[in-house]
Amino acid sequence: MADPSTASPGYRSVPRPRRIPVIPIVELALLAVLAVLPLVLDDYLTIFVTRVLILALLALSFDLVWGYAGIMSFGQALFFGTAGFSVALLARDLGITSIFIVLPASLVTGLLVSLALGSFLLLGRHPPTTIFVALGTLTGSYAADRLARGWYYLGGQNGIPSIPAMTAGSYQFVEGPVYYYLAFATLLLVYLLCRFLVRSQFGLALAGMREQEARIAFFGYRVQQLKAIVFSLAGAIAGLAGGLYAFHEGFVWPNMLGVVLSTQIVLYALFGGVGTLIGAVIGVIAIEIVGFWLADNYQQEWPIILGLLLLLVILFRPTGLIGVLVSERERVGTFGRPPRTLSRAAAKGQHGTA
Amino acid sequence: METALNATFEVLSFGAIIVLVVLGLGIVASMMGIFNFAHGEFVLLGAYTTYLVYSAGLPVWAGMLVAPVVVAACGFVLERLVIRRFYATPIAAMLATYALGLVIRESVRGLIGGLYVSVPEPLVGSLIIGGVRLPKWRLAIVIITALVMVGSYLLLARTSFGLRVRAALENPSLARASGISTNAIYAATFTFGAALAGLAGALVVPLFSLSADLGVRFLIQGFLAVMLGGVGTFEGPVAGGALIGVMSAALPWAVAPVLADVLVFVIAIAFVKFRPGGLIAARRL
């Protein structure tokens, strides 16, 4: 891993090719496209993309835990669904639909549930294995699904239909371009927040944890607590997505909590490529669009075709779609600010620039 | 008294079924660290093969003999084509198997036409022993499961093949250095696990009727059973499967069925939290 150009100031005989960072380009391109999409699409397609954006938020939360903290969470849908049900209940029983209450409420719900589950699974005397956490979250998701299905107050199998529109004062957020931009803005905000986080010192610790957990622990970082923090943060994000989803779709139902959705999210993120944040977004968009197109054209066989496609991608590109565009080095990431000049970098002993 | 005995037998037979399903999953997980998300679909394939043979006019038990072989063959092919690439990355393996399971499940759904179809039991009726009613087929399943387990144990503990399998399980590098082809062992193990799943599917299809979602039900219970029992041993998944099966069948007698459902999982996870090795911690055989 030693970079010859930083090894010593005098060693400059091999000019290093300047690598263009691909990820920011991808991010900006996507940003530009998404920003103008409602202007060119039919309403029903805009609504479809809004839903995709909300799911992208959910996939982002998974990328945070798996791609950056090494926690295989099959339970993101648990936080998503719980938040969705909570705000649905707020709307149905208490008549609260104000955006200023429901969105924070969904965020907090996601945070609390993930804090509870995360503490149980991650903290304790023995650090848990990846598989244990994976199964623990899977169980949480599954148990919540079964419970919701059996609980009449939550609507049982049917869920809670006919959720009124989200309001801000007397203004109603209806589906369409308005909601699209709301979802888009939320996604953008959360994305920037996560991006900042993972490129900070905190993110450096996370990257270290992902690559070599034991070593980071020996350095004195409290690995389990770091994981719990990231897990809770991701849970909050998933909760936020759940609140947006509930009001957008107008109904919540037990599948929002369940294992199928959880696994779908994992698949989305892995398909796009973990560890890059934007990969998760791309993965969701790609799969949803392909699924949409397939369902239109192959009405009977589309689940099979989708499964085969996923299989092929996993087989031949385990790093996901983003691996097609981005080098491994860039995927691992950069942290902190790049040094001014190479010599000063060598003098400071820093490393890790693209 | 009779009720209690009847209940006990019912619970036991359900436990046996779960054990049979879980055995293959557990062995593969212990050996290769891969949780095969398509395991439920191997069960489905076993059931479907039995149904196909039966609808071709042959007796049901013929289908039950054929099913493990067919599923083993499928398992072998899948292992060579797909699973093999993921030994280094078990997480990607889980997802690849999930995608595989999806494909298999939807294909079967298309083939059956989305309905539920039934396959008759090879042994109809019940034995009445001292007032206790023992359905013949369930009894057969318990006996067959016991035989399979004993057979597997003997295979692992007493044969040279079993010795090689255990070596590959404990210390792959040393095994390879000793001239054991771990690749071949892995392929054999996966095939064996698939065969067990196929057998399980074939045996239970008369009881539970065939539908495309047959496997999904068993999958999560299977994972939990493996976790509960402990990864890394042969007895672990057996114990875990037995416990999960018994709890699932017994709890509804005591609490409301809906609650019992959730309780099984919560108890299992809580147990594993406080005893991470599972029921039977991996120890050197």
Place this chain on the structure above:
Amino acid sequence: MDEENGDRSAAPTMNRRCVLQSAAWMGGAIATGIGSWVIPPKWASAATPIKVGIATDLTGAIGYAGNANANVAKMVVKDINNAGGILGRPIQLFIEDTASNESVAVANVRKLIQRDKVDVVLGGITSSMRNAIKDVIVARGKTLYIYPQLYEGRECTPYIFCTGPTPAQQCDEFIPWLMKNGGKRFALPAANYVWPHILNEYARKVIEKNGGEVIFEEYYPLDQVEYSAPVNKIMTNNVDVVFTTVISPGVGPFFKQLYEAGFQKRGGGLSCVYYDENTLNINAPYEIEGLASCLDYFRAVTRDDPVSARIQAEYDKEFPGKILFSAGSAATGMYRGLKLWEVAVKEAGKLDRDAVAAALDHAKIFEGPGGPAEMVPGKRHCKMKMYTAVAKEGNYEILARSEGLVDPKEC
């Protein structure tokens, strides 16, 4: 598929032209964004077509029923078009897959409403599906919605019309018949979701009003396959009639375990109100011998009713195979719904939602599967004939019919 690629059956010399034609059609289709199933009317006409949307489960666990619905819709619309359409305009059918998955369903139903701009939507099979898509259709989409499946009732949202049996229709005559032919001690083992809860509530009322007794009422998770506990309760408490709403995948094992315990042998009566020809295959015939069901249609009705016979024959000819025309899969409700809607549009003379809804409110048809049907004014539910049938050696035999049309008693 035949309508789109009509020329495929032509002689080989036409091949290149066929390919070019199909390619042109596909290209045009892709360019205009057509997808899903659009079945344009065969006759080109200067009049703009009336658009009917069908949203049903073509794939997924409910696929066997959804496909029957789609088939019925195709059949009925073809018949209507062959007879000249409605108001001189042909019907164009748009079929979307709700995939037994509510989120996918909502997205696809939006296509019907916003892209295809259909004038009416028929579909949804499970209540959860109906709940998921009804807002998109009726509230946000301002379109009429006809729901064809037997269900628990209590759907009183304006602009939603239900053409499947309700608890009252399934219980009012059936339960007294059960008591006369079975006994007074009832057990209600049920699947744990909304339909059984509400159906059982109504059933209990009817049972107790007629002097019967409910020994126990229990709810099981949908995928429970071990029923030793309830079977034991049924046997030890001398239950006469089991009125069950356990559904697949639990129903097969449940009936098997009940049979093995000797329930039928000691004279117990089994009843299950959603059991139709599709579900007969779940168990071996001897395990469900004597099972009673009450639906708006059975194949056995065709023996005495020429209209039903004609409809069944037409369906069987057009769609031979495993997708059956049966009452439990909403197929009969779909037929009824389409015909009632046709009558309503003819009466209203236009497609404006309020006008059609007003006409549909009191619409009647004299020819339907199982008999005539009429909407109860103000209630948006449908009166129909109900039949009590018993399974004998794997087939249904009608043992009782309703005198006239049974009232749904909803809303």
